[in-house]
Amino acid sequence: MTTAATRPLGDLRVLDLASGAIGGIGRLLAELGADVVKVEPCGDYPERTEQPAYGGLSLGFVAANLGKRGLTLDLAREEDRAILDALAGEADLLLEATVPGSTEAKLLDVAGLRNRHPTLVVLSVSAFGPGTFQDFVATDAVLQALNGVLARSGLAGRAPLLPPGELAIQCAVVQAAYAALIGCLHRRQTGTGDHLDLSLLDGAAQALDPGHGIAGSASAGVLASQMPRGRPEITNYYPIFTCRDGQVRLCILAARQWRGMFEWLGRPALFSDPRFDSLSVRHATPELNVAIAALVAGKTRAEIEAEGKRFGVPTAPILTLKETLDSPHLRDGGLLRDVELAPGLTAPFSDGVLKIDGKRARTAGILPTGEVNPSELLAEWSRGGTAPVIDGFGAPGRPLKGLRVIDLGTIVVGAEQGRLLADYGAEVIKVECAEFPDGMRANSDGGMSASIAAGHRNKRSLGLNLRSEKGRELLLELAGQSDVVLSNFKPGGMASLGLSAETLLARNPRLIVVESSAYGDEGPWADRMGYGPLVRASAGLTAQWRYEDDPKAFGDTVTVYPDHVAARLATTAVLALLLRRARTGRGGRIALGQIDVILSQMAAMVAKTVLSSRGVLLADAIGRDSPWGVFPSEGDDDWIVISIRGDEDWRNLCTAMACPDLASDPGSANRAGRVAARSRIDTAVAAWTRVRTATEAMASLQRHKVPAAAMARASEMPESPFFRSRTMFQTFVQPQLDIPVTVDNAPVRASRLACPPLAPAPMFGEHSIEIARDLLGLCPDDIASLIAEGVLQTGSSVDRRVEPAAA
Incomplete structure (x- = not known):
């Protein structure tokens, strides 16, 4: 039976004043066991009901608030502000999303709350944070333009392509949850709270696909910020091929995967040169994709997947979201649960994206209805007592100092999990x-x-052959004196090495073991070879990420998703289990599937897809408001995003453009009319933007409160006035490289948390001897013997390498 004591955040009390999709921060904390009380305003609350036409709950509201209790307060009333103040004195964390400088922000008075309750952690989330840009308005499309992702989304020679859904905001939400728990952990160590300031653009720039973070394995070490101007011509990276019943995607990265592909093709002489083991040689050979296209053209997706598995070639069908949801893997996987939207009407929503100790970390399944009595809540929280102080690790500003982490991860997810922990002081x-x-x-x-430098900075490297009995025993010895073990192999990979979670926890019950994988640890797809592009294809995301005028023009080839955000979810769970370990003395196991991450971040879209298939009419069935999209601006491949959310934005746009013809058109006075007139409106808007620079157009529109943004490239972001004002980037010297490496800075602005250190990434086996000596207690003779046997490996061992490990 799950109790408050065993749920990771079972003693965390959260006041949630966030609205919209930002409410997903509290939702994630609720899944991990926190008592999250959503504070809603009195009277009509459009957030609950603005989307569906059937009169039920908004799909976005359910997605962001499942698992919370509800409390109704009017902060314009002094007595209600006093209630909030009293509750803040008992809470651990307060989440708020007011616009800096707004009336709502002044009524909330975060500074006053912090002064009166110095142990309180406050996380303030806004579009752009306080300062020069605080009055700008944002949508997910605006964030995609500014975070550098839009510039590399789509196909070479075409306009950039907005990703589907709200990936920027959803990734920022996970970054915010990670930051919130860092703050709460630090509070438990020091007895003092903090004010954390996170802008959605901060979070999106770091957690979606950071242009200055570790790139995908097909990039050959080239950062997104180093790519050429325009959408890169890289369709060979993760190619998609047409087959008899749709399309499939192949990921041929490791040398052994290429050898399997070579056999599958029938060993053609054209590709028999051993140089084809090299990824760069294959990418430079267009004839190869022509041959693969001919091979698969007459086969079904299922046949291609089966043959790919037989030859060891990672493949995945391009599925629609409906096909994904109808698959046995999703139907029986337990990620989705039905939620009642109105009497007799339910829809599925993700609940339990993380697994803790083998079970999905689900909420209680409730939705906030304003049912909480403030006096009773105050008494309840007061009786909860004081949470245990965490000692044994941590230092002022670096709450993870003193933790030891064994990082077995590979590629992007593996790198990011360990790096995020190292940034706050852990020995990784x-x-x-x-x-x-x-x-x-x-x-x-x-x-x-x-x-590599971006993804592995602040770590040490131990070369160890885990396929040898001696290597396995050394790893277990190290696990016995560590706090966290990270991995992202295919399910069963750790067990095949004799290092299952059960084995590790038997050696050290206080250990926290993370197992991240592509498709999760159970279900029909669990044994698939998985990379992010294949998971996107299987999750129904790739099918939506395409140009409307060409059903085969997919645009997600170069965007690395969900790797970075999946790593943040895993490390958020690590922080939660560290808090639980302080109460119970025991560690635990965390499991995470990338496909679950994607579907959880498309929760409202999943529900809409199911409802639509049942014939339920939704208000947004007519389509997005207009204009909504990417428009040309003056300059070479320069673009601006404009996203109208409703009638007020439309009127502001017409004023900013000084276009009375559009403003006076009665057919454009409402959303349905604008959607019907999309072509005419887009033409008029493009004529206006085309004669202005993107920066000029953005400034003019934002002055009139129109969500708009000039498209930024990753290479330009460090010099952006916004990112400079937020001190988003820092540089460090990697000795093996000619120029300094630019990377993102802290995940959140805080008054009491230090910025990440800037130690370079290690070379292979750089610290093997000192770790063997200092941590494993081996003498020089034993170390020399293990090196001679190939068990302990140093930099010279790389000459014996065979091929890269799969994700």
């Missing part, structure tokens, strides 16, 4: 094997690149 030891190196090492010249 990257365990590597020369015979099966991390794909990032194998595809980078000399085993180091800017991408």
Whole structure:
């Protein structure tokens, strides 16, 4: 039976004043067991009901608030502000999303709350944070333009392509939850709270696909910020092929995967040169994709997947979201639960994206209805007592200092999990094997690149052959004196090495074991070979990420998703289990599937798809408001995003454009009319933007409160006035590289948390001898013997490597 004591955040009390999709922060904390009380205003609350036409709850409201209790307060009333103040004195965390400088922000008075309750952690989330840009308005499309992702989404030679859904906001929400728990952990160590300031653009720029963060394995170590101007011509990276009943995607990255593909093709002489083991050679050979296209053209998706599995070639069908939801993997996987929207009407929503100790971390399934009595809540929280102080690790500003982390991860997810923990002080030891190196090492010249440096900074490297009995025993010895073990192998991979979660926890019951994978640890797809592009295809996301005028023009090839945000979810769970360990003395196991991450971030879209298939009419069935999209501006491949949310935005747009013809058209006075007139409206807007620079157009529209943004490239972001004002980036020297590496700074602005250190990433096995000596207690003779046997490996061992390990 799950109790408050066993749920990771079972003693965390949260006041949630966030609205819209930002409410997903509290929702994630509720899944991990926190008591989250949503504070809603009195009277009509459009957030609840603005989307559906059937009179039930908004799908977005359910997605952001499942698992919370509800409390109604009017902060314009002094007595209600006093109630909130009293509750803040008993709460651990307050989430708020007021616009800096607004009337609502002044009524809330975060500074006053912090002064009166110095142990309270406040997380303030806004579109752009306080300061020069605080009055700008944002939508997900605006954030996509400014965070550098839009510039590389789509196909070379075409306009950039807005990603589907609200991926920028959803990723920022996870970044915010991670930051909130860092603040709460620090509070438990020091007895003092903090004010955390996170802008949605901060979060989106770091957690979706950071242009200055570790890149995908097919990039050969090239950061997104180093790519050429325009959408890169990289369709060879993760190619999509047409087959008899749709399309499939192949990921041929490791040398052994290419050898399997070579056999599948029938060993053609054209590709028999051993140089084709190299990723760069294959990418430079267009004839290869022509041959693969001919091979699969007459086969079904299922046949291709089966043959790919037989030959060891990672493949995935391009599925619609409906096909994904109808698959046995999703139907029986337990991610989705039905929620009642109105009497007799239910829809499925994700609940339990993380698994803790083998079970999905679900909420209680409730929705906030204003049912909480403030006096009773105050008494309840007062009786909860004081949470235990965490000692044994942590230092002022660095709450993870003193923790030891064994990092067995590979590629992007593996790198990010450990790096996020290292940034706040953890000692992270990257365990590597020369015979099966991390794909990032194998595809980078000399085993180091800017991408590796970005993803593995602040770590140490231990070369260890885990396929040997001695290597396994050394790892178990190290696990016995560590706090966290991170991995992202296919399910069963750790067990095949004799390092299952059960084995590790038997050696050290206080250990926290993370197992991240592509499709989760159970279900029909669990044994699939998985990379992010394949998971996107299987999750129904790739099918939506395409140009409307060409059903085969998919645009997600270069965007790395959900790797970075999946790593943040995993590390958020690590922080939650550290808080639980302070109460119970025991560690635990965390499991996470990337497909679940994607579907949880499309929760409202999942519900809408199911409802639509049942014939339920939704208000947004007529389509997005107009204009909504990417428009040309003056300059070479320069673009601006404009996204109208409703009638007020429309009127503001007409004023900003000084276009009385559009404003006076009665057919454009409402959303339905604007959608019907989309072509005419888009033409008029494009004529206006085309004669202005994107920056000029953005400034003019934002002055009139129109959500608009000039498209930024990753290479331009460090010099952006916004990011400079937020101190978003920092540089460090990686000794093996000619120029300094630019990386993102802290995940949140805080008064009491230090910025991440800037130690370079390690070379392979750089610290093997000192770790063997200092942590494993081995004498020089034993170390020399283990090196001679190939068990303990140093930099010279890379010459013996065979091929990169799969994700």
